[in-house]
Amino acid sequence: MTTTRAAPTRRRSAAEDQQRAPWPLAAPAAVAVAFLVLPLMGLLVRAPWSNLGQVLAESAVLDALRLSLVCATSATALSLVFGVPLAWVLARARFPGRGLLRALVTLPLVLPPVVGGVALLLAFGRRGIVGQYLDAWFGFTLPFTTLGVVVAETFVAMPFLIVTVEGAFRSSDRGFEEAATTLGASRLTVFRRVTLPLIRPSLIAGAVLCWARALGEFGATITFAGNFPGRTQTMPIAVYLALERDPDAAIALSLVLLTVSVAVLVAMRDRWLNTGAAA
């Protein structure tokens, strides 16, 4: 999709484009760069490179990695299935209290994750307002299960997807949808074959953001789902506990998570790091 330009401004010369940053800006900028980059350098410098393979091959580490990947992907799938329709409703439907609803569903974005975990316990725990019925009727409780990990991660990550996709729905061109309707497409067909493809870049970006957030979740997971190797011990929890017993393993796990984060950034560079790009 092309964007229409405003009235053309005077073309800047090449010399003007290459500005040297004035030092009141360059100095704080340099401090910011050092602050953000030094911890990553520390991780790389102190990593146990010589026995990295051996540390990573330990079954506890592999368990945590596998669990993290499975749960983050499941959480993203759940977020897509339930979050995209909600984003559409927030963007397009008109009803009283829509603003309040939007604020409520984005609340987990700013809520401290441990608070989210406590809230999940009070809702879905064994004595929770909904969880008690799950236990009484089905004998099933969410805490301390892998499904509980997925629920906790979905709670913290879904708002990211909703916010990204809602913005895309709001700014997408309705003209195409109207054209499809006049050509006889049903509302569901319009949604499936016109609306969704139009917002595909935002959808992918939102899903990746959601996945990355779910992968890194710690506070809500350990509070709601607890910690048990192979069942609920995700990578961030494994790193936290490994710090006490085996710092080398903690660093190795941290490296893995760092690699994943870098991969996400690289995949999303056109969208997030290139500020001039169109939506």
Add this chain to the structure above:
Amino acid sequence: MRRIAAPLFALLAVAAWLAGCGGSNESAPAGGSASSSAPASVTGTINVFAAASLQEAFTKLGSQFEQEHAGAKVVFNFGPSSGLGQQITSGAPADVFASASTKTMDDVVKSGDAAAPTDFAANTMEMAVPPDNPAGVKSVNDLAKRSVKVALCDVEVPCGVVAQQVFDNAGVTVTPVTREVDVKAVLSKVSLGEVDAGVVYVTDVKAAGKDVDGVEIPADINASTTYPIATLTGSEDKATAQAFVDYVLSPAGASALQEAGFSVS
């Protein structure tokens, strides 16, 4: 109004997030400040790293200490002894370390951060169950049943180590549904009713009051752990640090610890 609403909301959101991110128990700025001109005066601020199970007793001792020594301030960092020991050997600014196991203290001594620890209390284990004991837990053998959900401390944390000793003494295998980072986290899972039982210290059951019920572990299978305390070599206010250690070892300290349920020799 609309123009400031969005930035204001964003600012509040960031403030709320930052408030939630800070996780330590410290309520005052950390770091031992230099004491006044007399080198032996006890008027500084000290950081005391103590096992989670000492929370109630030490908080009380800390405020008593502050009342007796005007100007002195005691800032606590409670947590699992193994984690605290790691923090100390990694350079965390601390003046006193009170651990729930001699092993964790030995590790800190070995790395040169502490010297001459003194044992000041001992603790034994008890089973904590939600009020009214919904799963009907009566003995350690009940914990081995598959239908009973048990929370335990992580294997490296002293309370997890001692709980395992109890199970070895009783000859049972207990598989928990969760291994928590410290004994207070186990206690909170029990009081929330999320698990049917947790193995914690007798002092924790006492401190929790009405929130949990206790089920005793017979003395013949129970195991105990010894609590050592030491000043740290990196302390910037050794006078105040030593004064606090002396206070813990004094009769006043002993009585507060006994009141909490610790056994003091």
